[in-house]
């Protein structure tokens with residue numbers, strides 16, 4: 001698998017390490033992706049015959065809900081690449097996206113569940 | 122059909138027990154994912170490759186706890202080195218909050234983490250990892266050294282112990298909820 005890369009510098013000073021921005025299918029990452037590392041995705045029941053092997057491998061991993069970080073870890077793909085590839089699959093209707101972790105949503109009901117879940121551990 | 126992700130960050134200085142804490146409560150052995158980094162030295166418009174520039178990778182480890190059929194909690198350990206702040210930003214985004222692990226033999230190594238979450242108003246608790254039994258400092262001494270706000274909870278922990286790690290996590294979620302209620 002080969003990727004074109006470009007060095008998308010932030011406002012950072014010279015000499016500081018920043019993520020390597022990636023170009024996949026003409027898309028850059030991670031800036032135009034709203035996917036979080038913890039966001040989970042799942043495969044939709046659609047025809048995958050036209051997918052390239054690298055993409056098919058991701059879809060296969062998504063038979064059950066799985067996070068972007070887990071996909072990256074299992075397939076040994078750098079995070080920036082995983083994110084764009086997952087995003088492409090979401091956009092093309094191969095994957096559905098779950099509810100991301102979001103600070104703004106004041107959902108104490110979910111946090112109550114988390115506490116109960118931790119207590120059960 | 123939906124699945125909600127909840128995220129907690131496990132931070133602290135180099136070697137303070139972050140991976141150990143994640144491993145003690147995670148339902149899977151901690152996984153590692155990597156980000157490739159390149160040394161930034163050019164402007165925004167530059168679209169050349171990375172030849173001749175130094176690159177490195179930063180590894181993140183994380184664990185998961187299935188809370189219910191609809192909710193999964195992810196625990197992300199921060200990279201040990203402080204220079205990868207952008208990774209912290211990505212991890213902290215949307216997180217319930219953070220556990221800052223503290224090694225009493227090297228209190229100062231966790232100061233940048235405390236400072237980071239404090240400045241951004243992200244809820245956090247400090248978990249003092251008692252590596253070798255007793256600790257030489259009192260809670261007040263530790264709070265003083267880390268310039269901790271009196272409202273920030275401090276728990277004593279053993280990162281290897283599941284019950285102890287659970288307590289730190291529950292303390293954090295309760296603290297984050299209490300803050301939400303104050304704001305609402």
Ligand SMILES: Nc1nc2c(ncn2[C@@H]2O[C@H](COP(=O)(O)OP(=O)(O)OP(=O)(O)O)[C@@H](O)[C@H]2O)c(=O)[nH]1
Pocket residue numbers: 133134135136137138139140141142198200201202250251252253278279280281
């Ligand atoms: N005795 C004792 N050892 C511990 C405890 N927590 C962690 N350790 C040990 O301390 C070492 C460092 O722990 P890690 O969990 O790898 O620390 P870390 O914060 O993930 O380290 P970096 O990712 O390198 O920054 C390991 O050898 C652990 O086994 C503890 O509570 N007691």
Ligand SMILES: [Mg+2]
Pocket residue numbers: 139140141182198
């Ligand atoms: Mg570690």
